[in-house]
Amino acid sequence: MGIAAMLGTSIKRREDPRLITGEATYVDDIKLVGMLHMAVLRSPYGHARINRINTEAARNHPGVVAVYTAEDLKGAVQAVPVAVPLGKIAEGMGVRGPLAEGKVRFYGDPVAVVIADDRYTARDARDLIEVDYEPLPAVVDVEKAMQPDAPLLYEEFGTNVPFSMHPPTDDIDKVFEETKANGGVVVKTRMVNQRVAPVPMETRGVVASYNKGEKKLTLWSSSQIPHLLRDLLSAQVGLPQHQVHVIVPEVGGGFGCKLNVYPEETVAAFASMRLGRPVKWIEDRSENLAVTIHGRDQVDYVEVAATKEGKITGLKVHGISDLGSYCQVFTDVIMIAFGFPVSCGAYDIPAIHLSADIVFTNKAATDAYRGAGRPEATYVIERAIDLVARELGKDPAEVRRINFVKPEQFPYKSAAGAVYDTGNYEGALDKALAIVGYEQLRAEQQQARAQGRLMGIGLSSYIEICGFGPKGSAPVGLYESARMKVEMSGDVMVYTGSSPHGQGEETTFAQIVAEEFTIPVDNVTILHGDTDSTPEGRGTYGSRTTAVGGSAVFEAAQRLKEKMKQIAAHMLEASPSDVTLEDGKFFVAGSPQKAVTFNEVALAANFSNTLAPGIEPGLETTVFWEPQACVFPFGTHVCVVEIDKETGEVEIKRFVAVDDCGRQLNPMLVEGQVHGGLAQGIGQAMVEGVVYGEDGQLLTASLMDYALPYAHELPHFETDSTVTPTTVNPLGVKGVGEAGTIGSTPAVANAIADALGVAHVDMPYRPNRLWEFIHQQ
Amino acid sequence: MAMKREITVTVNGTKYHSEVEPRLLLVHYLRDILNLTGTHIGCDTSQCGACTVLLNGESVKSCTMFAVQADGAEVTTIEGLAQGGNLNPIQEGFWEKHGLQCGFCTPGMIMASYQLLKNNPNPTEDEIRKGLEGNLCRCTGYQNIVRAVQYAADKMRESAEAPVGAGGE
Numbered sequence: 049m050g051i052a053a054m055l056g057t058s059i060k061r062r063e064d065p066r067l068i069t070g071e072a073t074y075v076d077d078i079k080l081v082g083m084l085h086m087a088v089l090r091s092p093y094g095h096a097r098i099n100r101i102n103t104e105a106a107r108n109h110p111g112v113v114a115v116y117t118a119e120d121l122k123g124a125v126q127a128v129p130v131a132v133p134l135g136k137i138a139e140g141m142g143v144r145g146p147l148a149e150g151k152v153r154f155y156g157d158p159v160a161v162v163i164a165d166d167r168y169t170a171r172d173a174r175d176l177i178e179v180d181y182e183p184l185p186a187v188v189d190v191e192k193a194m195q196p197d198a199p200l201l202y203e204e205f206g207t208n209v210p211f212s213m214h215p216p217t218d219d220i221d222k223v224f225e226e227t228k229a230n231g232g233v234v235v236k237t238r239m240v241n242q243r244v245a246p247v248p249m250e251t252r253g254v255v256a257s258y259n260k261g262e263k264k265l266t267l268w269s270s271s272q273i274p275h276l277l278r279d280l281l282s283a284q285v286g287l288p289q290h291q292v293h294v295i296v297p298e299v300g301g302g303f304g305c306k307l308n309v310y311p312e313e314t315v316a317a318f319a320s321m322r323l324g325r326p327v328k329w330i331e332d333r334s335e336n337l338a339v340t341i342h343g344r345d346q347v348d349y350v351e352v353a354a355t356k357e358g359k360i361t362g363l364k365v366h367g368i369s370d371l372g373s374y375c376q377v378f379t380d381v382i383m384i385a386f387g388f389p390v391s392c393g394a395y396d397i398p399a400i401h402l403s404a405d406i407v408f409t410n411k412a413a414t415d416a417y418r419g420a421g422r423p424e425a426t427y428v429i430e431r432a433i434d435l436v437a438r439e440l441g442k443d444p445a446e447v448r449r450i451n452f453v454k455p456e457q458f459p460y461k462s463a464a465g466a467v468y469d470t471g472n473y474e475g476a477l478d479k480a481l482a483i484v485g486y487e488q489l490r491a492e493q494q495q496a497r498a499q500g501r502l503m504g505i506g507l508s509s510y511i512e513i514c515g516f517g518p519k520g521s522a523p524v525g526l527y528e529s530a531r532m533k534v535e536m537s538g539d540v541m542v543y544t545g546s547s548p549h550g551q552g553e554e555t556t557f558a559q560i561v562a563e564e565f566t567i568p569v570d571n572v573t574i575l576h577g578d579t580d581s582t583p584e585g586r587g588t589y590g591s592r593t594t595a596v597g598g599s600a601v602f603e604a605a606q607r608l609k610e611k612m613k614q615i616a617a618h619m620l621e622a623s624p625s626d627v628t629l630e631d632g633k634f635f636v637a638g639s640p641q642k643a644v645t646f647n648e649v650a651l652a653a654n655f656s657n658t659l660a661p662g663i664e665p666g667l668e669t670t671v672f673w674e675p676q677a678c679v680f681p682f683g684t685h686v687c688v689v690e691i692d693k694e695t696g697e698v699e700i701k702r703f704v705a706v707d708d709c710g711r712q713l714n715p716m717l718v719e720g721q722v723h724g725g726l727a728q729g730i731g732q733a734m735v736e737g738v739v740y741g742e743d744g745q746l747l748t749a750s751l752m753d754y755a756l757p758y759a760h761e762l763p764h765f766e767t768d769s770t771v772t773p774t775t776v777n778p779l780g781v782k783g784v785g786e787a788g789t790i791g792s793t794p795a796v797a798n799a800i801a802d803a804l805g806v807a808h809v810d811m812p813y814r815p816n817r818l819w820e821f822i823h824q825q
Numbered sequence: 826m827a828m829k830r831e832i833t834v835t836v837n838g839t840k841y842h843s844e845v846e847p848r849l850l851l852v853h854y855l856r857d858i859l860n861l862t863g864t865h866i867g868c869d870t871s872q873c874g875a876c877t878v879l880l881n882g883e884s885v886k887s888c889t890m891f892a893v894q895a896d897g898a899e900v901t902t903i904e905g906l907a908q909g910g911n912l913n914p915i916q917e918g919f920w921e922k923h924g925l926q927c928g929f930c931t932p933g934m935i936m937a938s939y940q941l942l943k944n945n946p947n948p949t950e951d952e953i954r955k956g957l958e959g960n961l962c963r964c965t966g967y968q969n970i971v972r973a974v975q976y977a978a979d980k981m982r983e984s985a986e987a988p989v990g991a992g993g994e
Contacts, residue, residue, distance in 0.1 A: 067928030068916040070863015070903035077862035249867045249929040300929025333868040550927030716923050723966030751872035759967040760954040
């Protein structure tokens with residue numbers, strides 16, 4: 049009987065048994081002998097000078113082992129790493145040590161740490177630290193921060209703007225003039241992509257354990273990047289890489305915010321090295337909302353020119369990225385490196401002008417959050433399309449069709465820089481419109497409007513860039529690794545440099561291996577997260593795990609399959625090129641009755657004393673797989689809303705998502721990623737938003753104040769897909785982790801503008817804001 | 826510092842005698858003293874529900890209770906849900922229907938679902954979504970959680986309605 053093809057089947061996850069019984073180990077579940085607990089004292093001000101810190105009472109509190117400030121770290125710990133320091137950042141602007149020195153620049157800025165016997169004692173003692181602050185004026189509005197009279201975060205640099213990019217506009221101006229002269233239109237608007245908090249259900253945490261005898265630091269961290277964390281943190285604390293062992297246990301969500309090296313991880317490591325005892329730090333939710341990196345926070349000025357038929361002739365985007373008060377790893381490049389290249393979206397736009405300002409403000413640092421630059425860019429282009437449609441009185445679906453990159457144009461070099469691999473944008477649009485019943489809905493909308501009801505239909509035909517990444521796409525090589533061993537029992541162990549935290553690759557990677565080896569998927573085990581056992585890898589983010597990590601696994605399976613064929617051929621006294629592998633057996637093609645099983649070959653490879661000459665014993669290989677290009681998932685989302693005039697409340701009546709992530713290895717897991725992505729994208733549009741007072745006080749400091757969608761606040765999603773494989777990797781897969789988020793936010797925004805019959809309304813679409821908007825009209 | 830108090834709490838059928846500070850949260854008692862780390866902490870304002878357990882059969886958020894308040898009570902955590910090595914139908918539903926991704930909200934979500942189905946064994950989708958309004962999930966978008974609870978409801982109704990086997994009455 050044949051082994052069923054594994055790829056493309058929705059098997060249940062291997063991860064689940066330990067998770068549904070409460071037997072999984074997250075970082076706060078780790079308890080080591082002699083372990084101490086760290087509590088962090090943080091700035092209550094958005095901007096202040098530190099005149100004095102008095103830690104004496106805290107040090108003397110029973111149960112306290114140590115109290116550290118920046119003073120104690122001098123010379124022992126290097127700055128928080130910044131991958132690509134642009135402009136003045138390369139001179140040190142926005143680059144900081146783990147604890148505040150001389151100034152605090154945002155609410156929550158870490159000032160001191162207490163190390164004590166237990167977590168309650170650490171917090172008691174933390175309350176005893178006295179800090180003499182001199183509050184300073186703060187600036188939290190990014191455009192105000194650019195003004196000459198704005199309070200300065202880094203006075204020595206004389207500005208809050210470390211880097212700007214303002215290329216000459218002659219060419220784009222000419223395009224706009226010609227378009228107008230020919231009877232076309234130019235539409236412009238300002239739009240805000242508001243600051244949001246990633247809010248993984250598990251906050252951050254670390255256990256650092258330094259063994260003085262072995263001079264070895266073991267670090268458990270709720271992280272997305274075991275190897276990068278090891279590489280960067282070892283440099284920060286002055287240890288050779290091989291003396292740092294990072295173990296990533298179960299991680300309760302990341303969404304990009306755990307793709308980083310944070311001050312607390314470094315300070316816990318430092319403390320453990322000083323004290324020779326394990327030190328645990330677990331972030332509480334209030335800290336998480338204040339200091340774990342925030343997402344988005346971009347203001348865009350967009351101008352778009354189109355012929356009167358609706359064909360876009362040019363696009364001008366000026367993006368202002370709010371960095372917050374300092375740089376974490378990717379803070380300064382999110383907009384410019386990740387968003388800008390896909391500014392043209394799914395459309396064949398001949399001319400684009402991009403300009404940028406990146407600005408420091410008295411807020412937490414921004415960095416990668418589900419989509420990282422692409423949601424912002426997609427929001428701009430998808431709103432621009434609707435602005436054009438509105439200006440010309442055309443159906444937004446038609447304007448999309450007119451401008452789509454056509455199937456015959458792939459690989460497509462966009463004027464904004466990215467080269468798109470494959471796509472069928474009209475296919476996804478057609479499918480989404482069919483599912484939602486678009487014509488019928490527009491008719492219903494006419495009726496609703498006649499009755500004075502505010503019904504809106506919003507489309508979003510997005511593309512996104514992911515699967516990082518090829519040479520030159522990042523400051524370090526973004527390959528992925530896989531070490532594969534076939535044990536003598538025939539079981540297969542795979543150690544991947546990917547670091548899944550909910551995405552399910554312990555299942556999908558096992559499916560890849562099972563299919564390639566034609567063995568039961570239960571015979572395959574996927575391991576990850578331990579830098580001592582997994583080869584140098586790059587981690588999970590940027591929707592790269594299956595596209596890049598999975599390809600490394602696939603390649604490793606090919607290599608071992610070839611070797612096993614050679615061994616089998618010797619056992620069968622045949623030529624390797626005649627040997628085939630099917631249903632777990634090696635045999636000469638055409639003669640299946642004389643076969644050796646996969647397990648027999650595995651045993652022979654590991655045990656035999658009669659392997660053919662020239663064949664090295666064992667069955668193990670390590671692959672580092674680097675993609676030649678990024679991949680470009682796409683799709684169309686349709687959102688149908690009705691706004692209650694009396695209350696401003698929005699009901700999302702329907703949400704249809706048709707997404708194309710190329711080949712789907714496990715459709716159930718793909719659908720799950722889309723659901724989760726939609727929830728965050730719709731969450732941003734509808735309710736989310738980090739809010740600071742003018743003085744830099746964080747107002748959304750707990751889940752009482754930071755709104756997140758609950759189960760009854762989200763619609764029932766109608767999801768479907770098209771499949772347009774990529775040629776970039778042997779699996780034909782793109783990525784899907786971020787696509788749902790990227791596509792959904794503009795669909796909601798377009799629906800709201802459509803319902804209100806206006807050009808643009810900024811998010812979030814909370815009842816009070818819409819009510820005010822409606823009643824001002 | 827306040828004097829420690831003696832408490833007796835039965836957790837998943839086992840009786841524990843402990844001395845705790847009055848301010849020790851029940852969730853910390855379960856996780857740090859009893860080493861039952863299946864119950865998770867996701868917030869500090871009782872919003873998220875990751876800490877949900879059963880106290881004398883009714884769901885409570887264990888971050889919002891002190892351990893001393895559980896003196897003399899019976900607590901059931903996620904570790905106590907499976908019976909004799911068999912998964913509870915709710916756990917099964919979450920597995921079958923991909924009702925979890927990172928798994929962090931899952932124990933609390935399962936315990937809250939237990940209470941929901943206890944109150945309403947045949948809930949509609951709407952009733953499930955409203956019934957879980959005390960629990961946050963950031964990964965799944967809730968749709969497969971709804972499917973998981975529906976699966977469990979169906980399974981539990983089937984076995985409740987199953988006729989008594991031969992050899993019984």
